[in-house]
């Protein structure tokens with residue numbers, strides 16, 4: 001049962017805790033640091049305040065905590081059987097976000113974003129989605145806070161993974177395949193490349209375009225931005241406490257998968273807080289797919305969040321705003337950039353990147369499922385593979401924490417492809 005009293009009362013904002021301040025977002029036209037006014041057409045005011053905040057602890061509003069209480073706290077599971085299978089002396093703990101209503105961590109930010117938009121009187125939200133996890137999380141949150149939702153879903157996922165589209169529609173949201181004919185950005189891409197599989201960058205442009213043209217609409221993003229990372233810190237805040245309750249002082253190393261960086265940052269930043277205050281020496285590893293390796297292969301520079309250049313310029317590890325990765329099964333990891341806050345902590349040396357091949361990710365995920373019962377989301381499988389490889393190499397006991405960002409029960413066709421040898 002969820003334990004409402006253990007749900008954190010405040011999110012943790014690492015921007016307020018670092019000696020070196022993160023580089024500001026820049027206005028795409030003037031290249032000056034963005035102001036709250038610049039962001040007002042895009043986002044709810046409460047979220048803009050969080051985006052620019054340097055306060056370390058930010059109170060979680062009671063209606064959001066109540067929404068959290070329907071599925072939080074999420075479990076921290078000791079993966080003993082997996083440890084044995086790996087033959088490792090490590091003690092492996094898994095922080096499992098798959099118990100949320102839509103089966104991933106994305107709900108943690110979705111309910112907060114819907115709540116702050118409802119405070120501003122917003123009646124319509126737009127967004128993009130890849131595999132559909134963000135879209136379905138936001139659809140759930142919009143239903144809860146009485147807001148209409150329109151989702152632009154990356155074409156490749158729209159065709160290959162219809163179940164989350166059905167989930168979005170079940171919660172009352174509307175889904176368009178992206179690129180669509182409904183926006184200038186979408187029409188421009190379709191004119192050049194009618195058969196495009198789409199990308200998150202294109203879908204962002206479409207959702208932003210529609211939001212800025214309607215005064216009662218706002219745009220939402222399911223990852224990357226500071227306020228999204230902030231909301232996800234409930235994961236790590238709980239995990240730090242749960243690890244202590246399990247009798248461990250600290251984690252030696254934390255693994256998470258990184259697409260836009262939000263679940264990993266959300267898990268890792270409260271652990272890094274312990275490092276910043278000299279209470280621990282925890283290492284953090286960001287596992288990313290070899291097909292979309294923004295940390296390990298990208299450059300750290302200012303780039304747009306979308307293909308049309310409508311979003312602020314973000315200082316981040318990026319493969320370039322027009323990078324279109326191969327359509328791998330971990331749709332949530334197909335984004336060209338990495339959260340500026342996570343990128344900044346990489347630059348400061350608190351987080352290291354590791355690229356994982358898709359087949360290695362599925363091999364580790366299958367091993368995990370056969371031992372622990374949970375079928376991991378393909379995204380999270382990258383973290384499991386990186387952690388498993390590390391654990392196998394250990395000769396001394398260490399405490400490993402893995403972020404299991406979601407379950408994979410709507411991704412079983414991807415498992416089928418792997419098990420029947422169709423993945424490369």
Ligand SMILES: *Cc1c(COP(=O)(O)O)cnc(C)c1O
Pocket residue numbers: 104105106133134222223224257258259260261262263264332333377379380405406407
């Ligand atoms: C969206 C998603 C990701 C990738 O997004 P991050 O912002 O990097 O967390 C990872 N895992 C799951 C289950 C997702 O839905």
